[in-house]
Amino acid sequence: MASRPTLIGSVQRALHLLDAVGANDRPVPAKLLARQVGLPLPTTYHLLRTLVHEGYLRKLEDGYVLGDHVSSLCRxxxxxxxxxxxxxxxxxxxxxxxxxxxxxxxxxxxxxxxxxxxxxxxxxxxxxxxxxxxxxxxxxxxxxxxxxxxxxxxxxxxxxxxxxxxxxxxxxxxxxxxxxxxxxxxxxxxxxxxxxxxxxxxxxxxxxxxxxxxxxxxxxxxxxxxxxxxxxxxxxxxxxxxxxxxx
Structure with a gap:
């Protein structure tokens, strides 16, 4: 039986947050993202701060949107x-x-x-x-x-x-x-x-x-x-x- 690949959970969770933000047409609040992805709110905040710091997300007054780094990847x-x-x-x-x-x-x-x-x-x-x-x-x-x-x-x-x-x-x-x-x-x-x-x-x-x-x-x-x-x-x-x- 083939062995299961080793996966990094924190990376998976961050990617799921990116997917959730990208699937919305409007800025998404952290609490809504936590519910959509099924994560504890403290964990969600920690991952969102990291994604914002790295340029993959931007934080607006009413929620999060995709950042410039994602746009660069798309290009x-x-x-x-x-x-x-x-x-x-x-x-x-x-x-x-x-x-x-x-x-x-x-x-x-x-x-x-x-x-x-x-x-x-x-x-x-x-x-x-x-x-x-x-x-x-x-x-x-x-x-x-x-x-x-x-x-x-x-x-x-x-x-x-x-x-x-x-x-x-x-x-x-x-x-x-x-x-x-x-x-x-x-x-x-x-x-x-x-x-x-x-x-x-x-x-x-x-x-x-x-x-x-x-x-x-x-x-x-x-x-x-x-x-x-x-x-x-x-x-x-x-x-x-x-x-x-x-x-």
Whole structure:
């Protein structure tokens, strides 16, 4: 017979209080919460004080409501649901091409790195400059920039200086525009973001979604990277399907 898992009663009681507060449309007094959850009032007060202190609840004049920390968790829920679908794709890409795999999305006018899947034999690049500031120098950044309407891309480039990150970085807007026009749905980064690292990325397209999947390897493997276009495109298509299916 399987053994029962060890559970922490105080944690269970605190979670039940959170559920009870969240199930109500109005602030809930402590005495009502104690009755709903079936707890002694002193215990209820003790747990409520702790939850308020940690930001999971807020105490108002007429009762308790969910706190800012719960709102923050809710904002991250969609991303975590997305990762459960996309992580296997990135892991497979990493193992197939023997390089770190990346997923980035365009959100609120910025390029955001959503996930990185690496390993001891496939370390990720040292992200020494925030990727939201280096779209011009990364493979996945170029993928995303290439999909933006001209006006939106112009706005992004006006807000983000083409920083000179390495001797190979494109710092001229006209040259970057030419490169974006020529790339199709696959773009590379040959030591433009980081000396010693090469990247290849492909555009991820889905309803209401703009993003990119990319792979990074040591720069001496750049010639091999160029042969990975089919695999990276395939991963991008799988990611697009996963993004579309995520509620």
């Amino acid at each position: 991250h829920t969609a991303t975590q649901r997305l990762l459960t679908r996309t992580r296997p794709v990135l892991r497979a890409l990493r193992d197939e091409l023997r390089g770190a795999a990346y997923l980035s999305l365009y959100s609120d006018g910025e390029i955001r790195l959503v996930d990185v899947v690496d390993g001891p034999a496939t370390p990720s690049a040292d992200l020494w400059v925030g990727v939201h500031e280096a779209g011009h120098a990364t493979a996945f950044g170029k993928c995303i920039l290439s999909t933006l309407p001209p006006g939106e891309r112009k706005d992004y480039l006006a807000r983000h200086k083409l920083a000179d990150l390495t001797p190979h970085t494109i710092t001229d807007t006209r040259v970057l525009e030419q490169r974006l026009a020529q790339g199709g749905d696959v773009f590379d980064d040959r030591e433009e973001y980081l000396v010693g690292t090469a990247c290849l990325g492909s555009v991820v397209r889905g309803p209401g979604v703009v993003g990119a999947v990319a792979i990074s390897v040591p720069a001496h493997r750049y010639a091999a990277v160029k042969t990975y276009q089919t695999a990276v495109r395939r991963a991008a298509c799988r990611i697009a399907r996963a993004v579309t299916l995520t509620p």
